[in-house]
Amino acid sequence: xxxxxxxxxxxxxxxxxxxxxxxxxxxxxxxxxxxxxxxxxxxxxxxxxxxxxxxxxxxxxxxxxxxxxx
Amino acid sequence: xxxxxxxxxxxxxxxxxxxxxxxxxxxxxxxxxxxxxxxxxxxxxxxxxxxxxxxxxxxxxxxxxxxxxxxxxxxxxxxxxxxxxxxxxxxxxxxxxxxxxxxxxxxxxxxxxxxxxxxxxxxxxxxxxxxxxxxxxxxxxxxxxxxxxxxxxxxxxxxxxxxxxxxxxxxxxxxxxxxxxxxxxxxxxxxxxxxxxxxxxxxxxxxxxxxxxxxxxxxxxxxxxxxxxxxxxxxxxxxxxxxxxxxxxxxxxxxxxxxxxxxxxxxxxxxxxxxxxxxxxxxxxxxxxxxxxxxxxxxxxxxxxxxxxxxxxxxxxxxxxxxxxxxxxxxxxxxxxxxxxxxxxxxxxxxxxxxxxxxxxxxxxxxxxxxxxxxxxxxxxxxxxxxxxxxxxxxxxxxxxxxxxxxxxxxxxxxxxxxxxxxxxxxxxxxxxxxxxxxxxxxxxxxxxxxxxxxxxxxxxxxxxxxxxxxxxxxxxxxxxxxxxxxxxxx
Numbered sequence: 001x002x003x004x005x006x007x008x009x010x011x012x013x014x015x016x017x018x019x020x021x022x023x024x025x026x027x028x029x030x031x032x033x034x035x036x037x038x039x040x041x042x043x044x045x046x047x048x049x050x051x052x053x054x055x056x057x058x059x060x061x062x063x064x065x066x067x068x069x070x
Numbered sequence: 071x072x073x074x075x076x077x078x079x080x081x082x083x084x085x086x087x088x089x090x091x092x093x094x095x096x097x098x099x100x101x102x103x104x105x106x107x108x109x110x111x112x113x114x115x116x117x118x119x120x121x122x123x124x125x126x127x128x129x130x131x132x133x134x135x136x137x138x139x140x141x142x143x144x145x146x147x148x149x150x151x152x153x154x155x156x157x158x159x160x161x162x163x164x165x166x167x168x169x170x171x172x173x174x175x176x177x178x179x180x181x182x183x184x185x186x187x188x189x190x191x192x193x194x195x196x197x198x199x200x201x202x203x204x205x206x207x208x209x210x211x212x213x214x215x216x217x218x219x220x221x222x223x224x225x226x227x228x229x230x231x232x233x234x235x236x237x238x239x240x241x242x243x244x245x246x247x248x249x250x251x252x253x254x255x256x257x258x259x260x261x262x263x264x265x266x267x268x269x270x271x272x273x274x275x276x277x278x279x280x281x282x283x284x285x286x287x288x289x290x291x292x293x294x295x296x297x298x299x300x301x302x303x304x305x306x307x308x309x310x311x312x313x314x315x316x317x318x319x320x321x322x323x324x325x326x327x328x329x330x331x332x333x334x335x336x337x338x339x340x341x342x343x344x345x346x347x348x349x350x351x352x353x354x355x356x357x358x359x360x361x362x363x364x365x366x367x368x369x370x371x372x373x374x375x376x377x378x379x380x381x382x383x384x385x386x387x388x389x390x391x392x393x394x395x396x397x398x399x400x401x402x403x404x405x406x407x408x409x410x411x412x413x414x415x416x417x418x419x420x421x422x423x424x425x426x427x428x429x430x431x432x433x434x435x436x437x438x439x440x441x442x443x444x445x446x447x448x449x450x451x452x453x454x455x456x457x458x459x460x461x462x463x464x465x466x467x468x469x470x471x472x473x474x475x476x477x478x479x480x481x482x483x484x485x486x487x488x489x490x491x492x493x494x495x496x497x498x499x500x501x502x503x504x505x506x507x508x509x510x511x512x513x514x515x516x517x518x519x520x521x522x523x524x525x526x527x528x529x530x531x532x533x534x535x536x537x538x539x540x541x542x543x544x545x546x547x548x549x550x551x552x553x554x555x556x557x558x559x560x561x
Contacts, residue, residue, distance in 0.1 A: 005354060019266070019351065022119060022453035025111075046111055062358045 004050060006042075007062030014061070016044050033058070041070040073445070074486075076467040079104035083469075086481040094123055101472040105464045112457030118472040119453045121259045127476035129496050130450050134158055136264020137253035138221040140348055141272075144168035144299050144324040145332070146178040147216040149208055152185040153201060153233065154223025158255070159185040167513045169303045170326040177214040184208065193225055198236050205240040205248060216329045217247040219271075227254035247329070249275040260451035260473075261426075262347065269351035272332065277356070279333040291317045291386060292338040296353055296364070297345030297428075300325020302518020307525045308344070308369050311401070315379060315393035317386075323349060336360045340385050342367055344521075345428045347449075347456055368428075369521040370529070371436030372405045401523040409439060412530040415538055417441035419489040422482070424474055424497065425511045426450040431460040433492070433511070436520070436529055445488055448474050476500075490537055505545035507536045 002020050006027070009015040014027040023046075031040025032054050039054035049070035074082070083102045087095045100117040109115060122128040131139070134152075139162050142150050152159025164181035172178030186192070186200050205218055218240075220233050233250040241248040251271045253264045280286070293312065298305040305325040312319055320338050321331035335341070336356060341364040343353050353364035365385065367378035376398045383394035419442045423430045430447040437444055446469035449456055457470070464470070469482060476497075483491065483501065491501050492511035501508045509515050509532065517532050519525040 005358065007354070007357065017354065022455055024455050024458075046113070062354065064358060 001066050001068055002050075003064055004052075004067040005062055005064045006059075016042060016050070039065075042067075043070075073465070074467055076104045076106070079467050079469055082482070082485055085485075086478055089477075094126070097123055098126075098475070098478070101474075102478070103470045105461055105466065105468045105470050107462055107464065107466055109461055110458070111454075112461055113454045116457050116470055116472055118449065118457055119259060119262060119451070120473075122473055123475075128473055129476075129494060130259070130473060131261035131264075132255035133253045133257040133261060133264035133267060134221060134223055134255040135162065136261030136266075136348070136451075137251050137268035137271075138162070138264075139166060140261065140299065141265055141268035141324060142219050142221060142251065144170070144180065145219075145327050145329060146170040146172055146180045147214075147328045147330075148219055149179050149182075149184050149212060149215045149217075150219045150221055151201075151204065151208070152183065152223060153197070153220050154186065154225050155188045156185050158223045159183045165513070166299065167302055167516070167518070168300050168325050169306075170300065175212070179212065179215065188223075188225060193229055196229060196231055197226070198231050198233070201231075201233060201236045202240060205236075205244065209244045209246070215246070217249065218244075219249040219251055221251050222254045224255045227252070227256065247275060247279075262451040262453065265348035266351055269349065269355075272352055273355050276329070276332050277336055277352075277359075280336065286334055286337050288337050288339075289318055290339060291390065292320045293317045293340045293342055293382075294321040294323065294331075294335045294338045295319060296323045296335075296341050296343045297349035298322060298325050298521070299345070301512075302514045302516075302520070304369075304519040304521040304525065307519040307522035310524070311369075311375070311379070311397055311522050312342070312382075315383065315397045316390050317382075317393075323352075336362070338362060340365065340382070342382060344369065346459075347427045347452060350455075368432045368435060369525070370432045371439040371526055372402060372409075372523060373439050374432070374435035375523060375526075376402070405523060405526060408527045408530050412534050413439075413441045415534050416530075418443070419537060420445045420486075421490045421492060422446040422469075422486060422488040423491075423511065424448045424450070424471070424479060424493040426452070428456075429492075429511055431456070431463045433520075434463045436526060437533075439526070440530055440533060442490075442533070445469065445486055446471065446482060448472055480504075490533065505542060507539065507542060509533065509536050 002018050005017045015024055016027050017024040025044040029043040032038055037054050038058040039052040041049050041051050043049040050067040051070035052065050052067050103116040160183055163183040170180045186204050192200055237248040237250040253267045257263050305322050309319050321335045341353050341362050343364050343366050346366055356362045368374040379394040383391045421437055421442055421444050430449055434444045448471035490507045492509045494512045495510055498508050498510050514520055520529045
């Protein structure tokens with residue numbers, strides 16, 4: 001269960017950062033991105049995916065969350 | 071020598087790896103690569119931040135070096151205790167040339183060494199009592215200190231001392247922050263983890279200090295310089311140009327920095343991040359907790375300085391943007407004669423770099439401003455995100471080497487034949503004896519500053535001084551030179 005930080009990258013795209021792995025990559029897909037549900041399986045640029053428990057609303061970025069390997 | 075193709079570079083890597091045993095060869099091959107600037111993800115072609123191979127010569131440091139030596143050490147009004155045996159503190163004392171203003175031993179303590187000097191009995195019975203006594207003594211002898219940090223050396227973790235409890239107790243007693251840092255040298259694969267641990271300690275013990283205090287008068291132009299260690303005065307050279315364009319620099323992390331400045335950092339509008347590797351953690355934290363955006367900048371060489379100033383100004387209103395243009399115009403005029411003087415003397419020279427932190431990629435622009443080319447670069451303790459950034463800056467098919475070993479570096483130099491090498495003190499004399507001009511790029515070879523416009527003029531002079539030194543023509547002993555000439559005559 002690594003801590004991941006999701007933030008708005010310089011280009012405006014969402015990026016996911018895993019401190020433990022020093023990996024920062026763009027988010028290519030996010031399962032739920034609706035006003036009432038946000039999170040789920042997040043896929044990043046290198047193809048790996050992480051699962052974040054869905055939040056009731058889109059959070060204010062950046063935000064640190066617990067993630068599971070998706 | 072013309073530039074190498076990707077095939078040639080790869081062939082060279084293979085040739086160098088030939089002497090290793092099978093297993094070592096396989097491991098080292100992952101850390102060496104020919105650059106391909108089109109690749110977005112560096113982990114596809116280079117592996118980094120992995121344990122060094124036992125038996126090869128690495129030049130990495132330890133977590134203690136990353137925390138005490140890099141991040142905490144330069145904070146001048148705090149006393150940093152090297153907690154453990156005496157050597158770690160003494161042999162790293164004042165070596166990094168983090169300049170500061172103040173009276174050493176009275177209100178600043180940058181070049182001093184404070185250690186708990188562990189003896190056998192402290193290892194056997196634990197050193198907590200000694201630490202307790204030591205903190206009391208320090209506060210009596212140096213009452214103007216603003217706080218104390220306890221930098222753990224290896225034995226502290228091994229014997230399981232509870233420095234957190236002692237720190238908490240003493241902090242109450244002396245009414246100053248006493249900050250335990252768990253940066254035992256054996257943690258992690260290099261000093262990089264020490265940076266992270268130090269950042270986490272700052273996050274937990276320093277930044278929350280003024281969370282409920284809004285008495286600090288802010289302006290819309292407050293910034294902080296993060297990750298500038300003021301080596302040879304670097305942070306001062308950066309600070310002057312930022313202030314000239316209208317910004318107010320609230321804090322410097324951590325070169326010539328104070329505890330009060332660090333506590334005020336959460337009040338600024340923008341964090342300017344120079345050394346990404348050692349301080350990105352805290353910048354990310356401040357972005358999340360305090361909503362302060364951070365921007366990476368590069369103050370090496372006029373091209374990159376101008377680029378960075380515009381990038382920084384884009385976060386502010388028009389007065390700052392005008393200020394940036396004014397500063398750029400003023401200094402470009404000053405830089406033109408510098409470039410006119412040194413560029414013809416340095417044009418076309420080839421450089422290989424092997425340093426840490428940000429320099430392998432940040433100095434490329436400065437060399438290019440002088441018409442020089444970086445043909446090989448590597449990090450001691452870089453991570454993937456460093457290589458992501460580096461690969462875009464470097465030319466096609468140039469050499470990339472991560473945590474290069476002494477043997478590999480020597481072999482690369484022998485076949486690439488660069489005109490200048492920039493690396494650390496441990497490499498300096500090997501290459502100078504091989505007859506190759508060398509600059510010690512960790513502490514600017516006892517020169518500096520190299521940041522900003524003022525720094526570039528010094529940088530250009532130093533490179534010229536090193537490269538065009540007449541001594542390089544005298545590498546062959548005179549009797550040997552005449553012998554070969556005589557032989558020619560005889561033949």
